[in-house]
Amino acid sequence: MKISDLKRRKLLQYGFMSLGAFLGNTLLPSPLKAATMSLSIATHGKLLPPDHNGVRLPAGFTSRIVAHSGEKLFDYTWHAAPDGGATFASPDGGWIYVSNCELENQAGGAGALRFNAQGELVDAYSILTQTDRNCAGGHTPWQTWLSCEETDKGQVWECDPFGYKPAQARKSLGLFRHEAVAVDTRNKQLYLTEDKPEGRFYRYTAHSFDTVGNPNLDDGVLEVAEVIDDGIGTVRWHALTDPSAANMPTRKQIPHSTAFDGGEGIWYHQDFIYFATKGDDCVWVFDIQKQRLSILYNAASCLSPVLTGVDNITGNTAGELLVAEDGGNMQIVVLSGDDVLPLLQVIGHDRSEIAGPALSPDGSRLYFSSQRGKTGNSADGVTFEITGPF
Known part of the structure; x- marks a missing residue:
């Protein structure tokens, strides 16, 4: 089934998200509304003119550039083409921000910036080298970074954010054009997106677990989603017999699996999986308990959409989504309750x-990169830190 057929039914079901939603920028009914009643990034008001770093922010927020591509930071040269990232708490009260490098021809990988409890940069180092087009990835509850290769036979590499242990390829998660991964902390399953115009939505279930209950990423089954053609978005899962794609690409192994137009970022929160598709500028929500898929945001249903070029996704503890734009207006946009509002914009x-x-582990700072900076060259990436009343 084509996903456009599902979207057409959904738009009819919700009456084009009501006239107000069509004319403006609001969301379909979703779990976000209940989750964001007590705390909201979206209440901070309009963006001010750009600051000295070219970043437009609400009042009370400030920006800092923490790294430039090619800059020598301690013993590490900050990588070109910074892409997906995540943060990890460190025992000293500080934290680590990891960032992928999306260069190809074995020049990719991932690096890390370590901050102390006061937010000072105290170290920088590599956690993965000699890989290809490391795009996005995912943070695991057992405190590792899953770095995804966006190539036809791309792998997921499990990395130690502290840089002590060597990275490990997790081939049971499949060989395909990986984009991102999210871990369902309740059921210990992993959900993965594929960045192809006919990409698929995948789920990994481990057969075994370690002594503290973490899933074995080398021993499990990889499944692909089929959205059942009954108009309600029910999802059925089909096991792949060849996750290594030795004979056929994973997306083609189950003919009735559902194609998604360019899978991008993915995030888990309280029994829901959220993911973006760039080809149609949609953000989806998968209800794990009900096994149902819905559209949360569709730029095509807005006359003047605030959010376009949907890409990486993260979220806060209140359940609000922060969606980064690939192009668009170079914004990070908050999906909160019924609202679609810009949190920041990078000018130039x-x-x-x-x-x-x-977000940092305590939620007080936001990290992100402009992958190609002002010049459009991958050697000119810039990594930012935003501080404010998140």
Whole structure:
């Protein structure tokens, strides 16, 4: 089934998201509304003129550039083409921000910035090298970074954000054009997106677990989603017999699996999986308990959409989504309750994309990169930190 057919039914079902939603920028009924009643990033008001770093922010927020591509930071040269990222708490009260490098021809990988409890940069180092087009990835509850290769036989690499242990390829998660991964902390399953115009939505279930209950990423079954053609978005899962794609690409192994137009970022929160598709500028929500898929945001249903070029996704503890734009208006946009509102905008980087949004473990700072900076060249990436009343 084509996903456009599902979207057409959904738009009819919700009456084009009501006239107000069509004319403006509001969301379909979703779990976000209940989750964001007590705390909201979206209440901080309009964006001010750009600051000295070219970043437009609401009142009370400030920006800092923490790294430039090619800059020597301690013993590490900050990588070109910074992409997906995440943060990890460190024992000293500080935290680590990891960032992928999306270069090809074995020049990709991932690096890390370590901050102390006061937010000072105290170290920088590599956590993965000699890989290809490391795009986005995912943070695991057992405190590792899953770095995804966006190539036809791309792998997921499990990395130690502290840089102590060597990265490991997790081939049971499939060989395909990986984009991102999210872990369902309740059921210990992993959900994965594929960045192809006919990409698929995948789920990994481990057969075994370690002594503390974490899933074995080398021993499990990879499944692909089929959205059942009954107009309600019910999802059925089909096991792949060849996750290594030795004989056929994973997306083609189950003919009745559902195609998604360019899978991008993905995020888990309280029994829901959210993911973006760039080809149709949609953000989807999968209800794990009900096994139902819905459209949360569709730019095509807005006359003047605030959010376009949907890409990486992260979220806060209140359940609000922060969606980065690849192109678009170079914004990070908050999906909160019924609202679609810009949190920030980077000015003068029109040939770049926003990548790797991640909140610090205490939620007080936001990290992200402009992958190609002002010039549009991958060697000119810029990594930012935003501080404010998140």
